Amino acid sequence: MDKVRIGIIGAGRIGRIHAENMLRRPDAEVAAISDPFADDKLREWAAARGIGRVTRDSGDVMNDPSITAVFICSPTDTHVPLIKQAAAAGKHIFCEKPISMDIEQTKEAIEAAEAAGVKLQVGFNRRFDHNFRRVREVARSGQVGQPHLVKITSRDPEPPSMAYVRSSGGIFMDMTIHDFDMARFLSGSEAVEVHAYGSVLVDPSFAECDDIDTAIVTIKFANGALGVIDNSRQAVYGYDQRVEVFGSGGSATAANDYPNTAEIHTADGVLRDKPLHFFLERYNEAYVLETAQFVASIACGTDVPVSGQDGYQAELMALAAKCSLRLGRPVKLAEACGLAKQTLAKEGIQ
Amino acid sequence: MDKVRIGIIGAGRIGRIHAENMLRRPDAEVAAISDPFADDKLREWAAARGIGRVTRDSGDVMNDPSITAVFICSPTDTHVPLIKQAAAAGKHIFCEKPISMDIEQTKEAIEAAEAAGVKLQVGFNRRFDHNFRRVREVARSGQVGQPHLVKITSRDPEPPSMAYVRSSGGIFMDMTIHDFDMARFLSGSEAVEVHAYGSVLVDPSFAECDDIDTAIVTIKFANGALGVIDNSRQAVYGYDQRVEVFGSGGSATAANDYPNTAEIHTADGVLRDKPLHFFLERYNEAYVLETAQFVASIACGTDVPVSGQDGYQAELMALAAKCSLRLGRPVKLAEACGLAKQTLAKEGIQ
Amino acid sequence: MDKVRIGIIGAGRIGRIHAENMLRRPDAEVAAISDPFADDKLREWAAARGIGRVTRDSGDVMNDPSITAVFICSPTDTHVPLIKQAAAAGKHIFCEKPISMDIEQTKEAIEAAEAAGVKLQVGFNRRFDHNFRRVREVARSGQVGQPHLVKITSRDPEPPSMAYVRSSGGIFMDMTIHDFDMARFLSGSEAVEVHAYGSVLVDPSFAECDDIDTAIVTIKFANGALGVIDNSRQAVYGYDQRVEVFGSGGSATAANDYPNTAEIHTADGVLRDKPLHFFLERYNEAYVLETAQFVASIACGTDVPVSGQDGYQAELMALAAKCSLRLGRPVKLAEACGLAKQTLAKEGIQ
Amino acid sequence: MDKVRIGIIGAGRIGRIHAENMLRRPDAEVAAISDPFADDKLREWAAARGIGRVTRDSGDVMNDPSITAVFICSPTDTHVPLIKQAAAAGKHIFCEKPISMDIEQTKEAIEAAEAAGVKLQVGFNRRFDHNFRRVREVARSGQVGQPHLVKITSRDPEPPSMAYVRSSGGIFMDMTIHDFDMARFLSGSEAVEVHAYGSVLVDPSFAECDDIDTAIVTIKFANGALGVIDNSRQAVYGYDQRVEVFGSGGSATAANDYPNTAEIHTADGVLRDKPLHFFLERYNEAYVLETAQFVASIACGTDVPVSGQDGYQAELMALAAKCSLRLGRPVKLAEACGLAKQTLAKEGIQ
Structure with missing residues (x-):
């Protein structure tokens, strides 16, 4: 079975936790991580973990055809545009909660993912x-x-x-x-x-x-x-x-x-x-499990355990x-x- | 120290619990119990516990000058008239909760007790x-x-x-x-x-x-x-x-x-x-304590632990x-x- | 049903606990209490509890034909002679533990009770x-x-x-x-x-x-x-x-x-x-229960719950x-x- | 800091647990694993974890000069000879419990490690x-x-x-x-x-x-x-x-x-x-910690937390x-x- 290739958007605490958890899985690999403030420290961190690409531009992740799924771990106000972009790029999406603070926009983001036929999981880790x-x-x-x-x-x-x-x-x-x-x-x-x-x-x-x-x-x-x-x-x-x-x-x-x-x-x-x-x-173990199930749902073509509608x-x-x-x-x-x-x-x- | 002589009004479950708890105390005695449905069974029960008087008329309790305090354990709609009667008769009052279902009447009952200078404790046993x-x-x-x-x-x-x-x-x-x-x-x-x-x-x-x-x-x-x-x-x-x-x-x-x-x-x-x-x-033990403190507050002239205002x-x-x-x-x-x-x-x- | 009339031998802490517990039972009454150091304080204590007789001589208890059962709550070295006396007097026996510190004497005491056909319960309250x-x-x-x-x-x-x-x-x-x-x-x-x-x-x-x-x-x-x-x-x-x-x-x-x-x-x-x-x-409650069962076994003619052999x-x-x-x-x-x-x-x- | 290079001897359950735990550490790497029954399955398992060498001969591990420390996870009767070999080869030793079933041999093994100046930790994970x-x-x-x-x-x-x-x-x-x-x-x-x-x-x-x-x-x-x-x-x-x-x-x-x-x-x-x-x-977490401390004691030149004498x-x-x-x-x-x-x-x- 091919590994699910993942891009992480946002290299804050939660982005790095998801990256670390992915690294331990045999069915996934972290291909890239983007953060507008990416610096040498992040590059070093990524290198030590075998993450091939570090970029300041989330577009690099979105446009990488080898990447199957993205984790959106950036500030809340960027979630909706990123979901739309990812959906347009045909990538499955794991998005931290809340999707947005504007319920109408949340709806639009969900619809975009549905229209594109990509999975959208929301980070309700509990x-x-x-x-x-x-x-x-x-x-x-x-x-x-x-x-x-x-x-x-x-x-x-x-x-x-x-x-x-x-x-x-x-x-x-x-x-x-x-x-x-x-x-x-x-x-x-x-x-x-x-x-x-x-x-x-x-x-x-x-x-x-x-x-x-x-x-x-x-x-x-x-x-x-x-x-x-x-x-x-x-x-x-x-x-x-x-x-x-x-x-x-x-x-x-x-x-x-x-x-x-x-x-x-x-x-x-x-x-x-x-x-x-x-x-x-x-919730250490819960973070591991939510990402494991996200990857498994991509690999197996099943529903994600927490949907956009849940969000x-x-x-x-x-x-x-x-x-x-x-x-x-x-x-x-x-x-x-x-x-x-x-x-x-x-x-x-x- | 003289024992506090008590009259119980209402011989239902809670009335009898209070009576039994009083019987074990060296500082109190149950002088009488009234219940409109008093029968031979109640008389037998009372006799076995050394309770001198069993009557169908709560007035017999109210008018007994040897009785210092009454426990009102009758149905809620009788509480207020009984509190007023007891206050008028100068007897301290322990009344089961609620005092009444009409907040205005509850107020009147409290005022009656205050005016008469008798103690009024409400049965918040918890x-x-x-x-x-x-x-x-x-x-x-x-x-x-x-x-x-x-x-x-x-x-x-x-x-x-x-x-x-x-x-x-x-x-x-x-x-x-x-x-x-x-x-x-x-x-x-x-x-x-x-x-x-x-x-x-x-x-x-x-x-x-x-x-x-x-x-x-x-x-x-x-x-x-x-x-x-x-x-x-x-x-x-x-x-x-x-x-x-x-x-x-x-x-x-x-x-x-x-x-x-x-x-x-x-x-x-x-x-x-x-x-x-x-x-x-x-709440077995709590019932014992609430009555003990009621009796003690009469004996020592201190405030009751749960007042009419609390009710x-x-x-x-x-x-x-x-x-x-x-x-x-x-x-x-x-x-x-x-x-x-x-x-x-x-x-x-x- | 007649009450079991009980004599308490030894008015120390445990003797008085058993007496108090008996007093609350409808099926038993404490007829007498003996203690070589009986004084006015004990007499007062007994009077307040309606215990008719206080004596310094355990023989007064043993010789009282109205007494059915004795509680032996005196020092351990007196247990065996008292058990023998009680057995000879045909009284059922509740004896505190241990029966004695000499295993041979313990055996003799048990045999005496058996020979006399009286019950012998040992105070294993736990x-x-x-x-x-x-x-x-x-x-x-x-x-x-x-x-x-x-x-x-x-x-x-x-x-x-x-x-x-x-x-x-x-x-x-x-x-x-x-x-x-x-x-x-x-x-x-x-x-x-x-x-x-x-x-x-x-x-x-x-x-x-x-x-x-x-x-x-x-x-x-x-x-x-x-x-x-x-x-x-x-x-x-x-x-x-x-x-x-x-x-x-x-x-x-x-x-x-x-x-x-x-x-x-x-x-x-x-x-x-x-x-x-x-x-x-x-073990407050356990003391109550052990005496209740002792009295019940006398009243019902059943075996005591803790035998001399257990002792x-x-x-x-x-x-x-x-x-x-x-x-x-x-x-x-x-x-x-x-x-x-x-x-x-x-x-x-x- | 250089990573501590480790050889695992014995690829049974516990050997593989230690290997997995080492793989997650930034301060250690598993260089080789030996087992007399090494087969393709083990080779596959090792490859997926980046373990460079799989051999049937523990001597290959002992003789590899790049290896600093060995984990002895083979049957108990092999522990003592392996400890002696490892000591002779100047490698630090983590040995599963018991060191041996012959107390004299245990003593000899401990002395061999001491004489060689290598660390010897015993697997008391609890x-x-x-x-x-x-x-x-x-x-x-x-x-x-x-x-x-x-x-x-x-x-x-x-x-x-x-x-x-x-x-x-x-x-x-x-x-x-x-x-x-x-x-x-x-x-x-x-x-x-x-x-x-x-x-x-x-x-x-x-x-x-x-x-x-x-x-x-x-x-x-x-x-x-x-x-x-x-x-x-x-x-x-x-x-x-x-x-x-x-x-x-x-x-x-x-x-x-x-x-x-x-x-x-x-x-x-x-x-x-x-x-x-x-x-x-x-003891999942305890296994992780015991190996972490073993590696740390090598890296820092401090005493191992569980010594041969403890064994x-x-x-x-x-x-x-x-x-x-x-x-x-x-x-x-x-x-x-x-x-x-x-x-x-x-x-x-x-």
């Missing part, structure tokens, strides 16, 4: 986490019956830089979007309405960025099930990533991962180490949550696009 | 649970910093009878009211607004009773913290009662209690027994949640009474 | 613990197959006084004896040989008392299964009482009990409170462990009595 | 396990005080083939040897005496191989601490690898690792998946346990060599 996969498997198996409640706890150990926050699209588009996807993944149903509460409790700078750092979003699913996501930008004890599906036959829960199982019992109490610190530790739905939920927070009322997904145009646009938010 | 007390203690100590999120999971193992549901005042007034109190107990702040989502997923009969069986209520607290409560009338694995306070310095969580710590490891997996089945098992606030939250569900929007506590009059009353709901 | 009962139940059910290994961890939170140690009969007879009984209870087989290692690591005073404070005893059972008990007189984190039965089909384990399920997650790690402190907290076997294991430690080799139970006479007696140990 | 490292770290830090008890549970999920058992040197030399090393690693003291009980409970074939399948070994350490190891060849629920260090200041425990944290709560109880199945899953001591404990089981008494490590010669040799065991 679907590949060992804990969440198992909960989903249990939920799907019927062991806990019909889902009634889906609960997601998702807290970062520390806030990103304010520079990042400013261009992040806000907490719902940047952080909760993973949880919106997880809610769909676990509930087996589509969200029809969301309600959001948000506060600035971690750092007043979030308010200056017109953002929040603490949120609770509740969800109404088409099948009557209810969902809730709670987020914080700062859990001082580490990355807090837990889920629960509660149903007519019981519940399936997933707790955090820890660096070890050691417990220390002393006169002061029982102590154990904090959970794994952040996403690189917790779209999560963005729509984020948009609805944003509107809900702004308007102080629950917002139906069906009205989110319209509301966003009227309200958010008016305020220059989107 | 405040005395070993797990929740510890979480509150941690939260208050500052070990987890300023509270940002309060999360409460509260699910019954099985639904009550529909006869009970019909007169229960609805899930928020009957079941969530405990969680509303817990939210206040743990957050150290007052709720200012709530939003409720509800579904009928357990049993369609709930819809016929104009009620729901599955709910997620979100809360905005005065200090900016956010809260969420999820409820189900049926968790097949047993009574699910967990809480979490997340703050700037970490989080404090409380898991369920189990009948034992045994784990069975076999080729099929690791199995342990279900959590304690229901409130009688889980009022929880009812107000329940009322606001009811309005929110009905109106499909968040409802401020400040507007709940007015809305209830306009909207719910119009529909003959309250 | 058999009634919720965790250990469940493990035994699982082991007996066959869920974990044939037992291969039995493991018992048994550590006290703090050492007893040296005065107590001196008259305790040594760690094996005083402390490990409970674990020897537990090993039989869980394995479903009789021990045939034991090997003991011991050290003085907690407090050098133990060496002065010709005793040890840290021990590991291994056991060979008749069915080929192996067992191990580890003991310490001082676990600074609290009472450590865990068991495991490992078999051909899996394992059943029991962990410690904790005062609550609260967990505190901070930047320093995850903290929970220490296990329950000591036997009064941990004898555990003492024999303790004796064999003592010989093993002394001789530096494994000791068969069949040779323990003989060895004890030769070796220990020679040294004035027994 | 020292690098995340859980056990943490327990050791806690024990060494003094957080649990002076060690009093060390407890090790070590059970395989399924027995090896009887062909393997026959040449394994017996359970103590093959399986418990890891635990003997762990006991030294955790206790911070040398064993002075051991006592072993063993049974054939899993499969009668073990008896035919003059071996056992179930064992409890107790240990006396030089510092007075006591240790216990329990082993089974078959834990149907998976690989059971737990440790505990109990000391004057508390205890440090390590539980098993699980494939996920999911828990399923149903009407039947709470279920979670079994522990990780076997050593490849559980020797564990073998001595295994030998003493073997003698103890045979003789039915505790055996001092100081007498083990002599006893082995007299007793075991006489029976043709060693």
Whole structure:
């Protein structure tokens, strides 16, 4: 079997993680990596890994006929044009989340990929986490019956830089979007309405960025099930990533991962180490699996495990949550696009 | 020290639990028990426990000058008149929750007790649970910093009878009211607004009773913290009662209690027994403590640990949640009474 | 049904615990309590509990024809004569462990009870613990197959006084004896040989008392299964009482009990409170159950749940462990009595 | 920095694991692999990994002057001659455990390496396990005080083939040897005496191989601490690898690792998946670390983390346990060599 030849666009942290993970696979090879800021350091890094080409121009990747698939790991505002270019060049696409911050453009990008007949996978890596996969498997198996409640706890150990926050699209588009996807993944149903509460409790700078750092979003699913996501930008004890599906036959829960199982019992109490610190530790294996399945779906001609439509739905939920927070009322997904145009646009938010 | 002489009004399950718990105390004695349906069986039960008087008329208890305090354990619609009578008779009052289903009447009852200078404790037994007390203690100590999120999971193992549901005042007034109190107990702040989502997923009969069986209520607290409560009338694995306070310095969580710590490891997996089945098992110790503290507060002339005002606030939250569900929007506590009059009353709901 | 009328001999801590537990039962009453040091304080305590008679002479209890059963809670060296007296007086007997420190006398006492046709129950309260009962139940059910290994961890939170140690009969007879009984209870087989290692690591005073404070005893059972008990007189984190039965089909384990399920997650790690402190907290419920079953076995004419023979076997294991430690080799139970006479007696140990 | 050039001797499972782990390291390269049964399949496997040379003759590896270090992953009876050859050739040595089944030869091999001034690391991979490292770290830090008890549970999920058992040197030399090393690693003291009980409970074939399948070994350490190891060849629920260090200041425990944290709560109880199945899953990361540290110690000229002497001591404990089981008494490590010669040799065991 021929190896799938891959081009990486964007050599930031996540681009390099995907490159490294590809390098260990027998069925894929990284042919090129592009980054507008490519320098000697990147060239050295690439050389040590046998990556043949380093370029500042993503066009070099797009125009390389030997390349079958691209990983779009560049800033969010470049995703849509790059997807369109890749689709036009007939390359399969793995795109980091979110596809874009403009739901209409997201739609266009998806349509472009569909029209070109190329695969488009969105980087919802958490679907590949060992804990969440198992909960989903249990939920799907019927062991806990019909889902009634889906609960997601998702807290970062520390806030990103304010520079990042400013261009992040806000907490719902940047952080909760993973949880919106997880809610769909676990509930087996589509969200029809969301309600959001948000506060600035971690750092007043979030308010200056017109953002929040603490949120609770509740969800109404088409099948009557209810969902809730709670987020914080700062859990001082580490990355807090837990889920629960509660149903007519019981519940399936997933707790955090820890660096070890050691417990220390002393006169002061029982102590154990904090959970794994952040996403690189917790989702290390999930990153490997999502790219493995992307490559396998190309090699085998099967569907990608997370589609463009999955990306779209999560963005729509984020948009609805944003509107809900702004308007102080629950917002139906069906009205989110319209509301966003009227309200958010008016305020220059989107 | 003289024993506190107690009269129990209402000889149902909870009335008899309180009586039994009092019997074991050296500082209290149960002088009388009244119930409109008192029969030979109750008389036998009382005799075996050395309870001197069994009567069908609660007036006999109220008029007994040797009785210092009454436990009002009769149906909810009798609470307010009984509180007023007891206050008029100068007796301290322990009243089961909710005080009433009409917030105005609840207010009147509280005022009657205050005017008469008698103590009024509301039966929010969960405040005395070993797990929740510890979480509150941690939260208050500052070990987890300023509270940002309060999360409460509260699910019954099985639904009550529909006869009970019909007169229960609805899930928020009957079941969530405990969680509303817990939210206040743990957050150290007052709720200012709530939003409720509800579904009928357990049993369609709930819809016929104009009620729901599955709910997620979100809360905005005065200090900016956010809260969420999820409820189900049926968790097949047993009574699910967990809480979490997340703050700037970490989080404090409380898991369920189990009948034992045994784990069975076999080729099929690791199995342990279900959590304690229901409130009688889980809150057994909490019932003992709440009555002990009520008696102690009478004996020592100190404040009761759960006041009439605590009862009022929880009812107000329940009322606001009811309005929110009905109106499909968040409802401020400040507007709940007015809305209830306009909207719910119009529909003959309250 | 008539109540079982009980006399308590010995008004120390355990005597009073049994008395209190009896007082709450509808099927038993405490008619008298005797203690050579009975004083006004004890009389007051007894009066408050409706115990009719307090005496310094155990003979008053033995000669009271209205008394059906006695609890022997006096010092170990009085157990055998008291059992013989009680048997002669036709009273059923609940005797604290060990029956005696002289295995021959233990045998005589058991025979006296058998000859008199009275029941004799030994105070191995741990058999009634919720965790250990469940493990035994699982082991007996066959869920974990044939037992291969039995493991018992048994550590006290703090050492007893040296005065107590001196008259305790040594760690094996005083402390490990409970674990020897537990090993039989869980394995479903009789021990045939034991090997003991011991050290003085907690407090050098133990060496002065010709005793040890840290021990590991291994056991060979008749069915080929192996067992191990580890003991310490001082676990600074609290009472450590865990068991495991490992078999051909899996394992059943029991962990410690904790005062609550609260967990505190901070930047320093995850903290929970220490296990329950000591036997009064941990085995509170087990004490209630063992006496309830003793009374029930009298009332129903059924066998007691822990027989004199159970007491004898555990003492024999303790004796064999003592010989093993002394001789530096494994000791068969069949040779323990003989060895004890030769070796220990020679040294004035027994 | 030049890469450390490595030759692998023995292309069985463990040889290939080490090779794969080396391939991912920037500081090492696998130059050659030898195996007497090298075939096209192995050649293909090696080619895909860029391993330049595949040979049937380990001499080709030993004589390659470009090779700095060898991994000896061949059958145990070849270890000593290969160590001597490698030492003579001036190559650093990583040798799988045990070095040999003849303690005298082990000594000779160690001396050969010392004389040649090459490093010799023994494959006690469990020292690098995340859980056990943490327990050791806690024990060494003094957080649990002076060690009093060390407890090790070590059970395989399924027995090896009887062909393997026959040449394994017996359970103590093959399986418990890891635990003997762990006991030294955790206790911070040398064993002075051991006592072993063993049974054939899993499969009668073990008896035919003059071996056992179930064992409890107790240990006396030089510092007075006591240790216990329990082993089974078959834990149907998976690989059971737990440790505990109990000391004057508390205890440090390590539980098993699980494939996920999911828990399923149903009407039947709470279920979670079994522990990780076997050593490849559980010690995957530990294998990576042990080889990384071996390479680093060569590159940096520092001591290897597990020395030949560590290998020797564990073998001595295994030998003493073997003698103890045979003789039915505790055996001092100081007498083990002599006893082995007299007793075991006489029976043709060693």
